[in-house]
Amino acid sequence: MTRSLTIGIAGAGLGGLTLASVLHNEYNIKCTIFELEDSPTMRTQGGSLDLHVESGQHALKKAGLFEEFKKHARYQGQELRIFGKTTEVLFVHDAQDEVDVRIDTGDTEDRPEIDRKALRKMLIDSIPEDTIQWGKKVAKVEPSDGDKYSIVFNDGSSQCFDLVVGADGAWSKVRPLVSSAIPQYSGVKLIEATIANPDQDYPETSKLVGPGTLWAMANNRSLMAQRNGDGTIRTYVCLRLPVDGLLHVDFSNLEITKTFFLEKFHDYDEPHKNLIRNSHILIPRDIFILPTDHKWENRTGITLLGDAAHLMTPFAGEGANMAMWDGANLADAIAKVVQQGEDLKTSVEKYEQFMFKTCGDYAAESLKNMNALVSEKGAEAAVGFFKQFEDTVAPSS
Template identity: 35%
Template structure:
């Protein structure tokens, strides 16, 4: 006879645990299934930046905001952008409202806040089948069968629940990471520690990158980013640590020795992480924004309720909802530049009316103010005083997996400026893996 659970959540990651905690506060019990043998079965990754309007809002709802604040890494939002010669192109130590916390510490906070027995460890879901009336059957690897009135999938990119609602499947993006660690870095690796500083380091050049983040306990976590076939990782022979390091370092010949030391002097094994992504809609235009000091106003229109109709004015794109507008670069040769994010949405307008000054325009002013703590919605400058580095790119059909939070193209080279359709940015307020579109 199958076990019955009124509410099953598949996946004891941060999303599934936060849901379980909020439900518990409202007197709703659930069972969380996770394939790991126990909470300490494997490493939980590195640092996360938590945004005020999303993750921090969820932690407030879960009654765990104060506990989260005690876990914040001091100085973790500091960001440095270097080239292969270790020349600093950008440095920002400002606090921007996205404090950094280690994923494992945040997960422990959530686990400790749940009623005993909420998480069922060693429960690997192999299949989920509809039974009708909203009920589902869930099968586990050990042969156990469960039934539930409500099934929630929180099991990441390779979800066993997603096929019930979507045929989307992850695909390799062409970018891979090799991860390494330096322990007791301030004492044992002072040069590398000085390069990274208190927060995050991006060293980007030649279509590749060395990224590093300071973690609690004077630990440096390094991400080597390579654009390569997935098979390359299999050829590295990571079991032989010394030989594997030499093979990976060969991709960084001629780079500053201090940067190379982030990998060369690493402690422990190397970890290969090919970046997979789920498909996303390929034809979305950047949303309109109100006045920006880094833009000039293009001409826009308000579409009808139908996406069909007359072509939009130069620099604009139609959307399918009446009373809304979408902007695109008003020139196919728009120059990359910086723009802060406005705090209010676009006002409505009638057909044929002009937009407020928008970052979709091709002509920026002579200088742009720094905008710490905000994600870009427009082209950004490569000037040293800019908080972000961006370039025009053609839209692609994939985006980073939410589970890994890794960049879809962390070291991409700028394609020809004659085909801009989206903006790929390295936000100064983003952890490794926070490359935004």
């Protein structure tokens, strides 16, 4: 027993793309994605992320992309070095000795890094070219015939679907149809700083960061530097500031901006401050979150995934993984409707209830981690957390 189901997805982020990829590659079910950007290369996709076995990697396996993923995965990117304000190493996890073993065994603790750009391209290339309509900005979603919904676009056009999926991020245009929740400022500002060619131009900084991640944390300030697949270093400068705390900073003037943030980290050792000093771009990003227990009453014909459903801080490494997991789980729910005749409302509601419990736990964990890591004793909190799993503490340097 099969039925026809028209599916419209708002947003070509990792969650929406995963949904489309699993629908196409595992179930041969068609859908349409609407993306406000004009092309997949319109903007940078940010740094790298660690893909977890039980969520992100699971989703890629369902999409038939795991072998392709392994071509881009950086197992050595799992290395982590933790500092306070000085260059004394407080803790290190050295992943290098485990790389070959983990590639062969598929160890369930694997969380290799992959650049967001490479991951997104992989997903886009896995679906038919006409799946994504680029340059289609969603203005609103409104009820249509029966239990159907229409997506209305900024150009005045609209399309009606049996199921509309909000995969359109923090400020979702779909979410108001099921929830009145609005993202709230978390109290932490994140400034993305990039060093384009550290190996050649700043070898000491490159050596300090290594192949993975560096954390330097103290007194409600954190520097979190991350090696990307192309060799660049992205540093996330985290500070507790009021929501309007950076309005007076002219980010168009790089040197003035650097001076401002270097003063904020005035008591850090110079090698750490070089993560700011040597950057060629600084971009401010506020960390907004939805309530960790965010949920809604199921409505036939509409649902959410990813940040649209459970916007969380980046301090658990779960946001992208959960979005991809949502996409795979929702694809399973849709397949039960299309291929097995299950009721649409019932199947999607099961997906939602599972997501509320699982992603709510991760959202709460991410908020707890942010409050621990961007705190008076952030480094101590980080070391204490990882010592639960690691026995090796690096010698002082």
